[in-house]
Amino acid sequence: MKLISYQHAGKARFGAVVNDEVVELSGRLAAPDLAALISDAGQLEQARAIAAQGVSDYKLAQVDLDPVIPQPRKVVCVGINYVKHAEEAGRKVGEYPVIFQRYSETVLAHGKPLLRPKVSTHFDFEAELAVVIGKGGSHIDAANAMEHVAGYTCFNDASVRDWQFHTHQYGMGKNFRATGAVGPWLVTADEIPDYRKLSIQGVLNGKIMQEGKLSELAFDIPALIAYISQALPWHPGDILATGTPSGIGFKRTPPVFLKDGDTYDVVIPGVGTLSNPVADEA
Template sequence: MRLISFRAKGDDRFGCQRDDGIVDLTGRMGGARTLRELLAADGVAEARAFAAGAAADFAIGDCELLPVIPDPAKIICLGLNYRGHAEEVGKPLPAKPVVFHRHAQTLVAHGAPILKPIVSDKFDYEGELAVVLGKRGGHIPAERALEHVAGYCCFNEASVRDWQKHSHLYGMGKNFRATGAIGPWLVTADEIPDPQALELTTRLNGEEVQRVGISDLIFSIPELIAYVSQAIDWLPGDILVTGTPSGVGLFRDPPVFLKQGDRVDVEISQIGVLSNPVVNEAA
């Protein structure tokens, strides 16, 4: 099932996206008004049953997509979590996950522009797999970690490389306005029993720049969920962004950075394609 957050008739809603349109689930699943509230109420199975027998409420073209989870309590991101990327950076494989945080207000939806900052010309793409948590939990054993996953999305962790290097804590370069694209929807976990079998491809203006099997992750999704849960509880709707593979613009020869008019597509097998144009912030 594909779950989305969207705006229609002036209201923010959530629902199930099908080929024939959108089934509005807002307020119909135990009163949940947001996708995060649906996950917190463990309502995915009920939503699936309802959507299977319901007519579409909206045409896709009549709606504006929102970030899949517009209001996550936290977004946990990983650096240097692909073997190929660690090699291109020239660093040894990390002994522990390299964790940083992104703010929810930086997120944009599928189709929305990502903003090249006024203050930098070193704006880079990073195709990634995002994991949306569906169940609260702390001290989660790795062998049970996937039980806490609601589903999966594509993510573009567009990074401002010079600001990223202002200090050894590079979170500032990962938190510019409108630089974290997520979508196009959440594919529920029952449709993806083995996320390690997925393949990620990033294209810049139609040209392939990244391709990797998720199996190249240094720290697997269960390991990451378990690791973070030792310090802080995962909450329904939290987002885990698992890292980018080799092929980023910074390490190309010559480097390739995003500019006005570019388009970045992040495709993940069994999920879909997240597509976003690049627009100058000044514009």
């Protein structure tokens, strides 16, 4: 099942996507939003039954997509999680994953413009698979970690490279307004029995820049969920961005940075395509 958050007639809603049409779930279920829905197995089954009836409310093109989870409690990102990306960055995969955070206010939806900030021209792309948490918890065993996954979506951890390296703590370059794209929808975990069989591409203006396989993650999804849960509790709707494969712009010769008028797509067959234009910050 594909689930979305969106705006229609001036109201925030959520629903299921069936053949490019939207079956509205808001008001038909007790859940007030998508984060609440994915935390409740019973309501998810009701949602599937409603979607299976095939009676749509809108065309997908008629709704204004929000980020899959409009205001996630937290967005946790992983750096240097593909061996080839570590090599191109001049880094080695360490004993522990590289973890940093994004503020939810930096996250935007499919189709919305990524904003190249006024203060930098070093605006880079990072195609990623993101995990959406459905079941919260702390001190999770890696053997049980996949039970906490509600589903998957596409993520672009667009980065302001010069600001990222102002200091050795590079969170600032990861937290500019309108730079973390997510969507277009959440594909529920039952649709993807083994995420490791997924592949990922990052495509700039139709040209493939990044390619990878999720089997190549240095720290796999269960390990990441378990590791982070030792420090912070997971909550339904939290997002885990799993890292980007090689091919990023600032390590190319010459470097390739996003500019006004570009379009960057994150393509994960079986999950979807996240597409965002690029615009200069006003």
